[in-house]
Amino acid sequence: xxxxxxxxxxxxxxxxxxxxxxxxxxxxxxxxxxxxxxxxxxxxxxxxxxxxxxxxxxxxxxxxxxxxxxxxxxxxxxxxxxxxxxxxxxxxxxxxxxxxxxxxxxxxxxxxxxxxxxxxxxxxxxxxxxxxxxxxxxxxxxxxxxxxxxxxxxxxxxxxxxxxxxxxxxxxxxxxxxxxxxxxxxxxxxxxxxxxxxxxxxxxxxxxxxxxxxxxxxxxxxxxxxxxxxxxxxxxxxxxxxxxxxxxxxxxxxxxxxxxxxxxxxxxxxxxxxx
Numbered sequence: 001x002x003x004x005x006x007x008x009x010x011x012x013x014x015x016x017x018x019x020x021x022x023x024x025x026x027x028x029x030x031x032x033x034x035x036x037x038x039x040x041x042x043x044x045x046x047x048x049x050x051x052x053x054x055x056x057x058x059x060x061x062x063x064x065x066x067x068x069x070x071x072x073x074x075x076x077x078x079x080x081x082x083x084x085x086x087x088x089x090x091x092x093x094x095x096x097x098x099x100x101x102x103x104x105x106x107x108x109x110x111x112x113x114x115x116x117x118x119x120x121x122x123x124x125x126x127x128x129x130x131x132x133x134x135x136x137x138x139x140x141x142x143x144x145x146x147x148x149x150x151x152x153x154x155x156x157x158x159x160x161x162x163x164x165x166x167x168x169x170x171x172x173x174x175x176x177x178x179x180x181x182x183x184x185x186x187x188x189x190x191x192x193x194x195x196x197x198x199x200x201x202x203x204x205x206x207x208x209x210x211x212x213x214x215x216x217x218x219x220x221x222x223x224x225x226x227x228x229x230x231x232x233x234x235x236x237x238x239x240x241x242x243x244x245x246x247x248x249x250x251x252x253x254x255x256x257x258x259x260x261x262x263x264x265x266x267x268x269x270x271x272x273x274x275x
Contacts, residue, residue: 015232
């Protein structure tokens with residue numbers, strides 16, 4: 001029997017990179033997509049089939065799909081939507097164009113890829129669609145409004161899709177990590193510098209004493225931070241078990257946030273999350 005196949009996005013580092021290696025070690029045929037050709041070339045040296053896939057460029061999405069299907073004979077067992085970036089900044093300082101840009105990469109591109117693969121999975125009679133969301137997909141934190149918004153949107157779209165797919169053999173699954181070792185902080189800096197004019201903000205002092213320090217000064221791992229392999233364990237379960245869960249929490253903060261969201265009044269939860 002041929003190995004099961006999975007397309008993973010955002011494989012240049014962090015969760016995607018760990019997922020590519022982890023699933024390959026479990027016998028999967030992994031297509032490790034990246035949005036930069038240099039990263040694709042690096043992964044090719046590591047033995048991966050690494051198609052170029054940039055969520056903000058629909059042509060690369062469809063070209064990557066065509067490449068994968070050509071290599072597998074027209075099938076794909078699973079997709080793990082993962083590539084995303086952050087854009088720190090207060091909501092009042094976020095230009096609408098900045099929100100449009102982050103939604104292209106963190107949400108709309110995911111929908112384009114997922115929608116294009118559903119007919120493939122319908123035809124073959126099975127499939128797993130796994131979305132890498134976040135604890136920030138169901139609770140919010142200050143300074144993260146843009147990222148929060150994309151993940152809240154992703155959760156709503158994915159929950160709807162899961163219900164709609166109940167009459168098929170396509171499973172739709174959310175993975176919701178808390179703090180995971182990755183380059184998301186560093187990778188968000190260019191977006192922050194492009195879009196946020198913090199010096200002109202009425203919150204300039206807050207930026208200088210809080211957000212900027214956290215963004216530019218590495219203080220080591222966050223409390224409760226786990227390596228990316230913690231997500232890979234949940235991903236492996238989601239794509240291999242016969243009856244996967246609808247959502248998988250990863251890290252202690254995600255479990256705590258899930259409980260607090262259920263039991264606390266909104267204003268009390270706002271106070272806890274805003275501290």
